[in-house]
Amino acid sequence: MVQIIQGKDVSLNQLIEEFDLQRNDDENFFREWQENLPELNDLERQNIAEIKTEYQHLSRYPILEPVVKMVVLSPLLRLAGFYQPPFYIASEEEVEISSEDEGTIIR
Structure with a gap:
């Protein structure tokens, strides 16, 4: 019988362990994502490798x-200069929705 595993119920580590998944580090795997990019200096390459x-x-x-x-987004934004003028980063404003039903408040 075929076993069905819901994606929400499995972790990457479980898939690696159970199905012997292996990372593909071939630099040509998604070549179209790597064309026409500016050159990186040694410090940028080191930072990206660490990330x-x-x-x-x-x-x-x-x-x-x-x-x-x-771990990923903030260091990449810093490397790309998105924390420097003319850029400005704003966080989302908190929105609270509350409903009461028979003496129970749901937020």
Whole structure:
């Protein structure tokens, strides 16, 4: 009988362990993503390599969006100069929705 596993119920680490998945580090795998890019200096290459290594380690386990933002997105935005003028980064404003039903408040 075929076993069906829901994506929400499995981690990358489980797939690696159970199905012997292997990372493909072939630089030509998605060649179209690498064409016509500016050259990086040695420090930028080193920073990107560190970000990649940290993400690859953490991605084997359940990882939530705030961790991805902290480990990957924020350092990449810094390297790209998005924290410097003329750019400005604003966070989302908090929105609260509340409903009461038979003495129970749901937020």
